[in-house]
Amino acid sequence: MPVALTLVCLWIVCAGVAGLSPSRYHWPAAWVLIATGIPLLGLLTFTMGPVWGLIGLAAGVSILRWPILKAGQRLAGLLAPPQEREHPGE
Structure with missing residues (x-):
């Protein structure tokens, strides 16, 4: 087995232990x-x-889905146009 594939498999095992x-500690x-x-x-x-x-x-994204989702939410918040506030009673 190639060294790179062995290291990726070890990374996956470490992710499971984490x-x-x-x-x-997550x-x-x-x-x-x-x-x-x-x-x-x-x-x-x-x-x-x-x-x-x-x-x-694909393996890394499936393991680290929450950090990716949080980063996507932050990016969407930065790219979204500012919302106008409605003032009640006007």
């Missing part, structure tokens, strides 16, 4: 997983090709 930890573990997962995804794509890179990306 998910079993108490909830106060966000710090998520940041560590993101920081290590991005270079691993690049290495996987470089060594095994774009199909395996997309498979690795």
Whole structure:
């Protein structure tokens, strides 16, 4: 098995262990997983090709779905046009 695929499998096992930890450790573990997962995804794509890179990306997104959803909500809030406030009684 290629080294990149072995490292990605180890990353997935670490993500599973982090998910079993108490909830106060979830966000710090998520940041560590993101920081290590991005270079691993690049290495996987470089060594095994774009199909395996997309498979690795899908695995990472399925594991880290909450940070991705929160980032999407923040981005949507930044890109949304400002809402006009309605003043009652006018």
